[in-house]
Amino acid sequence: MSNQSKIESVLFVASKPLLTKKIAAALKISDQEVLADLKNLQLKYNNPDSGIAILQNGDEWQMVASAENTDVSENFLKSEVSGELTKPQLETLTVVSYCGPITKPELDQIRGVNCGLILRNLMLRGLVKETEDDGHILPVYEITMDYLRHLGLNSLTELPNYAELHNHPYIAGLAKEE
Amino acid sequence: MSNQSKIESVLFVASKPLLTKKIAAALKISDQEVLADLKNLQLKYNNPDSGIAILQNGDEWQMVASAENTDVSENFLKSEVSGELTKPQLETLTVVSYCGPITKPELDQIRGVNCGLILRNLMLRGLVKETEDDGHILPVYEITMDYLRHLGLNSLTELPNYAELHNHPYIAGLAKEE
Amino acid sequence: MSTELKLEKFEGPLDLLLQLVDQEKLSITEIALAKVTEQFFSYLDKLEENRSEELADFLTVAVRLVYLKSHHLLQYALPKEEDTGPGLADQLKLYKQYVDASKTVNNLWGENKVAYGRTEPPVKNEEFTLPINAAADNLHKSMVFLVNRLKPLEPLPKVTIDHSISVKQKIDSIRHLLKNGRELSFNNLLAAAQNKTEIIVSFLAILELVKEKSINFKQTNSFADLLVTKNLHV
DSSP states (O other), X not given: OOHHHHHHHHHHHHOSOEEHHHHHHHHTSOHHHHXXXXXXXXXXXXXXXXXXXXXEETTEEXXXXXXXXXXXXXXXXXXXXXXXXXXXXXXXXXXXXXXXXXXXXXXXXXXXXXXXXXXXXXXXXXXEEEEOOTTOSSOEEEEOHHHHHHHTOSSGXXXXXXXXXXXXXXXXXXXXXX | OOHHHHHHHHHHHHOSOEEHHHHHHHHTSOHHHHXXXXXXXXXXXXXXXXXXXXXXXXXXXXXXEOGGGHHXXXXXXXXXXXXXXXXXXXXXXXHHHHHOSEEHHHHHHHHTSOOHHHHHHHHHTTSEEEEOOTTOXXXXXXXXXXXXXXXXXXXXXXXXXXXXXXXXXXHHHHHHHO | OOOOOOGGGOSSHHHHHHHHHHHTTOOSXXXXXXXXXXXXXXXXXXXXXXXXXXXXXXXXXXXXXXXXXXXXXXXXXXXXXXSOXXXXXXXXXXXXXXXXXXXXXXXXXXXXXXXXXOOOOOOOOSSOOOOTTOSHHHHHHHHHHHHHHTOOOTXXXXXXXXXXXXXXXXXXXXXXXXXXXXXXXXXXXXXXXXXXXXXXXXXXXXXXXXXXXXXXXXXXXXXXXXXXXXXXXX
């Protein structure tokens, strides 16, 4: 069996977000090889009318049932209620979605307010995660796979205007200012 | 989305064998229509080098990881419940050890993130157990006797600095904040 | 009257600015920001009473606003500084883009389309194995690390709030000083300033009053003390 087939099986049984390197360790192959196969699996599954999708959130991957089929899926499992988002939560999530991974000072700067409490709140709800990056002094914040699953997107790049808002020149400028 | 796509999602999320008529009921279509789509899904999945297969046993249908990939799938699942703990897992186990018995909301509050998945993993590993206490509405979590024995301790109070860390004011302070 | 925005209707200084500009039906430019500066300041009073913990965030923007406005008033005296990073108007435009984008996110979220995972029946180990990094010592280290992380941050914000209020009071006190006395030395005013923000605020507060024609400046030579006098003709 090919590596791609093995990755397909691992994603299927794992049923949770997996880091590229974790898949690589299970197959005893390099991260690069895994990534190439994952791209192929995305092409295989993420097309209209597919009942299964491959989600990507940064370096994490998860196999899920298509978000379009939520209703019928809920006949066979406990439904997850999304719950309301307040305006500040929504705004913070949006900035983290488009600009993540992002540090707290950068986020504060963009929103013009201290986002500490809201970030804590969003982490408790499992929508945002904090990563202690080796290369950074400050922790960075990113959205979680759970959030992506509830938006019904396969990847954040599907958000409208993602490329433009993600690589906004002012964000680079703000980061330098700090 | 087509019925075939919906059946694909249903087989995926169910994680167990499903009767044709049960699928038909969920989709509100006839058994015959479901069967026709299931045959198509068999053609789609049951081919060489696929990582997922559709099993048929009489009137029951199940989506599984390919039999050829059993080794890599099982090794992966086993590695999830053995081997080194991840940092979040270790921290969760730590809080349960020093502050247990503890409810999930209390644990989430202390760690600042939702610990649901991690608790499940720690229970699978036999490190933590869930107890439905009569006096409590919510189940409480504590470490298992097996784990305590392997730590070489007679009681958790023998953990380093237990007295000080068990009821640390910073942790007690969190509870008050809510 | 539609001019009064409800205090609880905005999340922060940028949100307030955006709503003020929007209310005046202006597009986001430095001129538009200069126009709504007065209104922005009127909200600081209410904020001080009701949401003092947020005052610091608002003052950061307030200082930049007054700087912008003074630059607008005294273009010849204050050459535009270069390379100071994105301007306030640019920052607000950027903020607006994310506010707009958050509507899309809200729609996606509200549709309740959830992509579900599955639950593979768990594989259980036949016998208990102790993870190599779960000894008592590992637990202890991890607990100490956690407790340090949970160290409350309260003392710092308290100082910030006090400081924010003192800056706000500076603006009020200049107005008050001028109400009673006739003349005021700028050097004396700045002597009490504790940091750059206060100096800037003091200076800008004065510029603000000049613009309102409530005060005049007197200076005998280029580097002499600036005397602030009350305009008696008003």
